[in-house]
Amino acid sequence: MNVxxxxxxxxxxxxxxxxxxxxTDVDRVLTIGRTRxxxxxxxxxxxxxxxxxxxxxxxxxxxxxxxCFFGLGVTSTGxxxxxxxxVTYGIAVAAAEILCRLNPHMTFVFVSGAGTDSSxxxxxxxxxxxxxxxxxxxxxxxxxxxxxxxxxxQPMHGEKSRTAAYRVLYVMTKPLLxxxxxxxxxxxxxxxxxxRAMLTVVRQGAPKRVLESSDINAMAPA
Numbered sequence: 708m709n710v711x712x713x714x715x716x717x718x719x720x721x722x723x724x725x726x727x728x729x730x731t732d733v734d735r736v737l738t739i740g741r742t743r744x745x746x747x748x749x750x751x752x753x754x755x756x757x758x759x760x761x762x763x764x765x766x767x768x769x770x771x772x773x774x775c776f777f778g779l780g781v782t783s784t785g786x787x788x789x790x791x792x793x794v795t796y797g798i799a800v801a802a803a804e805i806l807c808r809l810n811p812h813m814t815f816v817f818v819s820g821a822g823t824d825s826s827x828x829x830x831x832x833x834x835x836x837x838x839x840x841x842x843x844x845x846x847x848x849x850x851x852x853x854x855x856x857x858x859x860x861q862p863m864h865g866e867k868s869r870t871a872a873y874r875v876l877y878v879m880t881k882p883l884l885x886x887x888x889x890x891x892x893x894x895x896x897x898x899x900x901x902x903r904a905m906l907t908v909v910r911q912g913a914p915k916r917v918l919e920s921s922d923i924n925a926m927a928p929a
Contacts, residue, residue, distance in 0.1 A: 724736065799844065818855050823854070860898060
């Protein structure tokens, strides 16, 4: 299969990219983002694309893909709802719309978050926007589309968040995560599980479109 990864420089994206490059049934991987990962691999191509709301200039390079793993995003801290929606909803839906047009048989997987509000009417701003984004993607006529809603994810192979506060948090909680995974099985994922689960839903589908941490764990148990 041929795969596109958005957000491959983020912590989850790094884990997804690693699993794609390791998978024997993945022939080609294209990353798209404002910056390249800098990795070298025979399967890997990278596009540094500044305007993530518009893709006409690179659309000829987006054909022939079977799956898209969309993990590009920002923290909502300090942002207005309009600004957060412009980034979270605007970029994801712009990418999904052109990919659906160019690759109608594609499976599209959107990285959302635990607590996302599918009703779009809740009190928590980021949850409303994430829910609005999920719903817009689900309306597009892809072969299949899913939303992954992880909670706590443990980096396993040197992956690092681009958000400084999250990096500090992971350093502080690192000694506790193995214990917490034993106490709350299925609720704390690893980046390895996360990437493998994304590939699994492309290969064989999933019983539902919205996958919480326990569902993701079931798709790729530790």
